[in-house]
Amino acid sequence: MAITSENNPSGSYRYRSSQFLYAMTYVAVTLAVLVFLNLYCSTISKRLIYRSKEHSLVEKCHLAADELGTLEELDAFAISQILGKMESLTVTRLIVTDPGCAALYDSALTAAGQRILLPEVLQALEGDDVFNGDYQKGVVICRAATPITHGGKRIGCVYMTEYDPVRGALVRSLQIHVFQITAVLEVFVLLFALIYSARFGLRMSRIMNSMRIIQSGDYSHKVVIGGSDELAMLGREFNDLTDRLQLSEQKRTQFVADASHEIKTPLASIKLLSDSILQNDMDAATMREFVADIGAEAERLNRMTEKLLALTKLDSNPSSEVEIIHMAPTIRRVSKILLPTAQAAGVTVELHLEDPCPVLLLEDDLYQIVFNLMENGMKYNVPGGKLEVRLFREGDNAVLTVSDTGTGIPEEALPHLFERFYRADKSRSRATGGSGLGLSIVHAFVQNNGGTIRAQSTLGKGSCFTVTFPLFDTEAAL
Amino acid sequence: MKKWIAAGLCLLLLCGCGRKGKPLFDPVYFYYPRTEYDYGSADSAITWEAMDGTGHMDDFEFLLSEYFAGPIDEGLVNPFPVGTTLLSARLEGDDFLLEISPEALELPEHQFTLGCSCLSMTYFELTQAETVTVSCGEKSLTIRRNGMLLMDDYKPES
Numbered sequence: 001m002a003i004t005s006e007n008n009p010s011g012s013y014r015y016r017s018s019q020f021l022y023a024m025t026y027v028a029v030t031l032a033v034l035v036f037l038n039l040y041c042s043t044i045s046k047r048l049i050y051r052s053k054e055h056s057l058v059e060k061c062h063l064a065a066d067e068l069g070t071l072e073e074l075d076a077f078a079i080s081q082i083l084g085k086m087e088s089l090t091v092t093r094l095i096v097t098d099p100g101c102a103a104l105y106d107s108a109l110t111a112a113g114q115r116i117l118l119p120e121v122l123q124a125l126e127g128d129d130v131f132n133g134d135y136q137k138g139v140v141i142c143r144a145a146t147p148i149t150h151g152g153k154r155i156g157c158v159y160m161t162e163y164d165p166v167r168g169a170l171v172r173s174l175q176i177h178v179f180q181i182t183a184v185l186e187v188f189v190l191l192f193a194l195i196y197s198a199r200f201g202l203r204m205s206r207i208m209n210s211m212r213i214i215q216s217g218d219y220s221h222k223v224v225i226g227g228s229d230e231l232a233m234l235g236r237e238f239n240d241l242t243d244r245l246q247l248s249e250q251k252r253t254q255f256v257a258d259a260s261h262e263i264k265t266p267l268a269s270i271k272l273l274s275d276s277i278l279q280n281d282m283d284a285a286t287m288r289e290f291v292a293d294i295g296a297e298a299e300r301l302n303r304m305t306e307k308l309l310a311l312t313k314l315d316s317n318p319s320s321e322v323e324i325i326h327m328a329p330t331i332r333r334v335s336k337i338l339l340p341t342a343q344a345a346g347v348t349v350e351l352h353l354e355d356p357c358p359v360l361l362l363e364d365d366l367y368q369i370v371f372n373l374m375e376n377g378m379k380y381n382v383p384g385g386k387l388e389v390r391l392f393r394e395g396d397n398a399v400l401t402v403s404d405t406g407t408g409i410p411e412e413a414l415p416h417l418f419e420r421f422y423r424a425d426k427s428r429s430r431a432t433g434g435s436g437l438g439l440s441i442v443h444a445f446v447q448n449n450g451g452t453i454r455a456q457s458t459l460g461k462g463s464c465f466t467v468t469f470p471l472f473d474t475e476a477a478l
Numbered sequence: 479m480k481k482w483i484a485a486g487l488c489l490l491l492l493c494g495c496g497r498k499g500k501p502l503f504d505p506v507y508f509y510y511p512r513t514e515y516d517y518g519s520a521d522s523a524i525t526w527e528a529m530d531g532t533g534h535m536d537d538f539e540f541l542l543s544e545y546f547a548g549p550i551d552e553g554l555v556n557p558f559p560v561g562t563t564l565l566s567a568r569l570e571g572d573d574f575l576l577e578i579s580p581e582a583l584e585l586p587e588h589q590f591t592l593g594c595s596c597l598s599m600t601y602f603e604l605t606q607a608e609t610v611t612v613s614c615g616e617k618s619l620t621i622r623r624n625g626m627l628l629m630d631d632y633k634p635e636s
Contacts, residue, residue: 092632092634093630093632098587099586099587099588100587100588100590100591100619101587101588101591101592102591103627108632110632111627113625114625114626114627115591115595115621115625115626115627116627117522117523117524117591117592117595117626117627117628118522118523118627118628118629118630119521119522119523121588122523122588122592125586125587125588126588143630161630161632163633163634
């Protein structure tokens with residue numbers, strides 16, 4: 001139920017909103033950068049204009065102050081006469097004050113007789129040259145002031161204002177253009193972010209939909225994500241995963257079907273035999289024979305169940321325990337146990353064992369591996385045949401080969417030999433009491449212990465199973 | 479939870495921004511020059527700070543003694559030297575005559591003008607006088623109500 005709730009529309013909505021949030025964050029960041037660039041351009045352009053104006057305006061102030069400084073005492077008439085001669089002083093407004101800030105001359109004629117308490121004038125009367133630049137409503141306004149001195153004594157100050165609508169228009173035009181470029185760029189960024197976000201969301205929703213389809217049981221479904229980015233990689237990984245899931249599901253279904261079939265056969269035999277006993281009058285000898293058959297089928301069921309349990313145990317909880325063992329004594333022990341079986345099958349057993357071959361392996365596992373391989377070699381041999389077991393060292397490995405002179409295995413059966421319930425020759429296998437699990441168990445034990453197994457066979461000549469385990473280096477361990 | 483924390487922080491921020499001082503019932507505006515002379519063009523050289531004049535609105539001597547004590551705002555400065563006091567204050571017609579102690583004589587002319595202008599503006603707020611004449615020793619300066627140019631907002635016609 002929890003899985004279903006995670007894939008409901010609200011979950012999908014949460015996902016969409018988060019990718020939209022990322023897109024909007026991207027838009028916000030670019031907007032912040034563009035606004036900063038706007039302000040920076042505007043400020044820098046204004047500063048450049050102020051700097052270009054500063055030199056000329058302060059120079060004009062100095063020129064006027066030098067001419068006025070020739071007067072011993074400033075008076076309105078003398079100032080008017082001197083400034084009237086200075087045609088180069090083309091400024092918007094010019095004010096001359098005495099040391100007490102009283103306006104002696106104002107070109108705008110509005111401040112005559114007033115106290116001029118402008119910051120520039122006050123600062124100039126402290127003895128400094130002053131310049132201020134300002135930009136207001138498309139006009140650059142620059143103000144400058146400088147003290148007037150006569151004989152080292154400060155006798156007043158010159159204050160000038162210059163309105164420059166031409167450069168103001170230039171700043172305004174620059175601001176408008178930069179703003180327009182910013183707006184167009186931001187629109188592009190917004191469109192890109194929305195398209196990218198929608199595309200990303202679409203591709204992600206394809207994966208989510210595929211997950212839901214897989215969840216509903218359709219393991220053959222594949223997600224189609226184009227491109228070569230992370231999402232495409234995710235799609236490929238997802239498809240690989242579903243492939244493995246599908247294969248696993250197929251194996252599981254096959255296993256259940258095979259196991260049911262294998263169990264069903266002896267159960268049917270038992271049912272048939274017991275029905276025969278119940279329905280027919282038979283003599284004691286026949287009944288004993290039937291009961292013996294029932295016992296044999298039950299024994300077969302028992303063996304199969306034990307092997308299935310062993311396989312399940314290996315699948316679910318592979319043992320991590322190991323021990324250092326020498327392989328030869330275990331092989332000899334198995335050979336001794338199976339001697340009656342070999343004699344019954346008329347098979348000669350030959351052992352060629354190189355000793356010592358120390359390996360890191362559970363002895364019980366090795367016992368089971370050798371037992372199953374040798375038992376198979378006897379069961380599927382021909383009367384008078386031979387079973388040869390060899391153990392030798394090859395490089396860093398211990399190699400065990402079990403070869404028989406039996407009927408052999410068809411080539412097309414070799415790749416499936418270690419699959420559960422697989423039988424190369426079904427009729428013969430059942431006749432010999434085989435469950436189709438022996439080689440699967442061998443394969444699982446070998447893999448669990450870090451070894452490898454391979455089978456070679458020639459029809460009519462026999463088969464050879466080669467098991468390899470890494471040798472345990474006792475000297476290095478010491 | 480995060481939304482609630484953000485909302486709380488915003489509320490605290492708003493409370494901090496909106497914090498106001500004690501409301502003044504009878505505000506008196508004292509004019510002082512700004513501390514920094516490197517003003518922006520939008521700022522004038524003189525600005526005011528409000529004081530509570532409750533119970534002293536007609537007591538010019540008290541208000542002037544408060545004025546000469548200097549501003550509270552660190553961005554403003556007392557235009558007169560420490561120790562400057564009001565010696566007399568009287569109204570003659572539309573002219574308010576103020577006599578201050580001679581400590582102010584040591585000021586340069588433009589700073590004396592600046593100080594007298596600040597004092598006059600403070601008086602123009604308190605009274606209906608049209609001119610204020612400040613005397614200090616032999617120096618005397620008359621300031622008219624509209625006789626100060628604090629901001630240059632002149633614009634050419636074309």
